[in-house]
Amino acid sequence: MTTIPSPVSEALAAAGSRRPGLQPGHVVQFYLKDEFLLDQVRDFLGRALSAGSAAIVIATLEHRRKLEDRLLADGLDLPRLSSQGRYVSLDAAETLAEILVNGVADSGRFSHLVGGVIARAATACADSGSTVAAFGEMVALLGEQGDISGAIVLERLWNQLGGIHSFSLLCAYSMKDFSRTEHTEPFQTICGEHSHVIPSESYSSLGTEQDRSRAISRLQQKAQALEHETAAHKRAQESLQLLESANRSLQGLSARLLRLQEDERRRFAYELHERTGQDLALLGMNLSALELDASRLSPELAKELSETRVIAGRVAKDLREISYLMYPPLLEEMGLESALRWYIGEFSERTNIKVKLEFLHDTARLRSEVEITLYRALQECLANVQQHSGIAMATVSLHADAKRVILEVRDDGKEIAADAVSSPESAAVLDAGFRCMKERLEDLGGELIILPRREGGHVKIVLPCERGGSAPRRPQLWSDAAERVG
């Protein structure tokens, strides 16, 4: 038996009272380690039993066993005390199950069951004139299950019972059940339901008042620092949210700019090819018609006419090539396959890089936006092949199923780092066009995947798609043109 009273015993000691032993009260002990708690309970109940009072334990099986070991070690004859009705040990989970109705402690059942136990224990120790000591862990079980509000209801029922029976009650909660910021309010409520609050061992086991004052000062400083850090963390989180929001807006803006750029390219290409190009063709035809009557002209004029027709033809050819580079020719009329074949042919001729094209899909048309995005993706991939791989051969494959279309570009040159488009740092090494492509694909719900390969690069582009019919779509552009042309 300990000789120095524990903080619990001190709190409930009959200071200034003529009555021996404990005074009625409702104490809560917070703790970090079981061993500390069990020593506190041992002191609390041991003193009560030694003073001739009765002790009630409503705890977990493990705690009851360890507590009994301690009390027996202190020389208390528990079997005899139990037979006298002065030592009552109940299982917390079983007792709790009996008083819960729909998960909430029922006042009637609690009063009947727990009140009955206290009344009988009080009768058993009536001769001693001391107060019954009780240790309860039902509230702790609820707290452990995260049902702090249920624990508060039960604490209040104990308080109501205290108005009917005289007893000293010790409750205990593990500090780990209150480790989050949102536990602050229920923690304070629980403290408010008790006549005495005993801090956990880090404080209550300190020997002198001076040590405790130091501990309080230390805790106050920690609280201040924590409060400051919490505020800083909150500000950082708010900034992060703002940053994420700005980033999303920026990505949306970037995708919108790309769409606008594409529309503009399409418009310029149309103007060059379908208007200026047609006018040049007309000019060529008119010059040809004039040449039919060249015999009526002087030889010099006939020669100049012929040269002019050749120049008109050359300008028409240059203009056509520029417009084809700005926007894929015949994409609207003939679809992606034709446009890709044209670009690959032009690319191979320009770079001397042989490109093998594999089409593994049927001829059903894809959405206009998907087709032009895949075309642009191929342009970027091949530009990357040309710039970085240093090889003379690449393979392009296009395949589609009901839900997605996949474009793959492989080459035998230098490998592209797998994280090249996933981390901002490594993304910096990629061409701007490649990064724009990633954003553009993501805007359409697609993705750009750099696949690891032992040798060479392998880029995979996946886009969700709804398959259209085989009939070509009519672009808005033609309607506009029809109005202009009349």
Add this chain to the structure above:
Amino acid sequence: MISRSVNRILVADDQEALRKRVCATLIRASFEICGEAQNGREAVEKAAELLPDAVVLDVTMPVLNGLDAAKMIRLTLPQIPILILSVHKSRQLIEEAKKIGVRGYVNKADAGRDLIRALDAVLENSAFFPAEDI
């Protein structure tokens, strides 16, 4: 040499000036212009109505493009030869035109040189397509 006076041609192009130039070139070569169309759908309708000896079709036209118009004409009037006259210079386009059953292809830039020869060829049931160096 076929008798051009009996060859009635339908010309479809959305660009009026160019269409008129084509018509003038054909008339000068003694073809008869039996009709003009400003878009693919009109070309299909007029082909069925006028039953020309040949149809000259532009590719890029509103409402219905020249390739789709050619498909429809080939489906209902397979005996009428079709000549594509386009500003596009694309091997894929020519291959696609061949698949449809188009008899000839002339680039507008080369029309002064090739249009009459191409039309003569398709009316003689021959093919006329540009050389491989396109």
